Amino acid sequence: MAETTPLFDEEFLRKLEYLNIVSKHLVPGHMHGEHRARKVGTGLEFADYRAYVPGEDVRNVDWRTYLRLDRLILRLFEEEADLPIYVFFDASRSMDHGEPPKFDYARKVAAALTYIGLLNLDRVNLIAFAGGIAGEMSSRRGKNQVYHAFRFLESMVASGTTAMELAFRSFFSTKRRRGLVVVVSDFLDENGFGRAFDLLRYFRQDVFAVQVLGRGEGRPDLPDEVQVMDIEDRGTQRLRVTPGLLDAYERKFREHSEDIQHYCTKYGWGFIQTTTDVPFEDLILQIFRQGRFLG
Numbered sequence: 001m002a003e004t005t006p007l008f009d010e011e012f013l014r015k016l017e018y019l020n021i022v023s024k025h026l027v028p029g030h031m032h033g034e035h036r037a038r039k040v041g042t043g044l045e046f047a048d049y050r051a052y053v054p055g056e057d058v059r060n061v062d063w064r065t066y067l068r069l070d071r072l073i074l075r076l077f078e079e080e081a082d083l084p085i086y087v088f089f090d091a092s093r094s095m096d097h098g099e100p101p102k103f104d105y106a107r108k109v110a111a112a113l114t115y116i117g118l119l120n121l122d123r124v125n126l127i128a129f130a131g132g133i134a135g136e137m138s139s140r141r142g143k144n145q146v147y148h149a150f151r152f153l154e155s156m157v158a159s160g161t162t163a164m165e166l167a168f169r170s171f172f173s174t175k176r177r178r179g180l181v182v183v184v185s186d187f188l189d190e191n192g193f194g195r196a197f198d199l200l201r202y203f204r205q206d207v208f209a210v211q212v213l214g215r216g217e218g219r220p221d222l223p224d225e226v227q228v229m230d231i232e233d234r235g236t237q238r239l240r241v242t243p244g245l246l247d248a249y250e251r252k253f254r255e256h257s258e259d260i261q262h263y264c265t266k267y268g269w270g271f272i273q274t275t276t277d278v279p280f281e282d283l284i285l286q287i288f289r290q291g292r293f294l295g
Helices: 010-026 063-069 102-119 143-155 164-172 194-202 243-266 280-289
Strands: 035-040 045-051 073-081 085-090 124-129 133-140 180-185 206-213 225-229 236-240 270-275
Touching: 010 102, 010 280, 063 073, 085 102, 085 164, 102 124, 102 143, 102 180, 102 206, 102 280, 124 143, 124 164, 133 143, 133 164, 164 194, 206 243, 206 280, 243 270, 270 280
Parallel strands: 085 124, 085 180, 180 206, 206 270
Antiparallel strands: 035 073, 045 073, 124 133, 225 236
């Protein structure tokens, strides 16, 4: 679908700068490029205790507690760790749908989160996926990498089918550090999302899922009879559209989104659903307010 204006124009850049300013107020004292992790050993400040496991270094045993309780207890400290951000955006053909296209909206969301991450000195990876890895911008850090990220995003074209599990397996099969995985997608994967998300849990990643839907996608306005086409595999089928059929579609569509949200909630992940008529900057502010991207 032809674009009449550049995806990342001057107005877009002004909105990004506004988001960067707001992010600093939403998370007072945010440490650039640093995230807290509890570890055994010397750190910035004491955090907690846990039971000693045989074979561990005894230098961090709290011997006063041992003398009092006759139990070996380890001291845990808050340590600042430079954790990466992996921004996955869906580049499958199903995203090239709607007005504006979901693909353009997803790229703007990915660009905004990448921009904030780079300015906060986080290490950011950008990964386009469809039936596997469609493109990748390797780990970057610092404001001078912003336009490289924009060029990468603008170079991508929506094509192919969605296979999240294959994409995640391909990316994380190479040794990757534990970090924050942001997935921007409509999650219309014929294999579902469960095995793909299970894989991210296996690799011990934290996750924030952003479900992008087109306007009216949850209940489309259709004539009495239509020929529908799977935008990814190009298969077609003629259907008679009845109120009952629309109700069943709406119910299944809603259940799919609710299943994604329930999975994320169960495992302490972030989740947000949006439609392309929501200004992307408003969505980014909602993500920030959840406290999952910054901090």
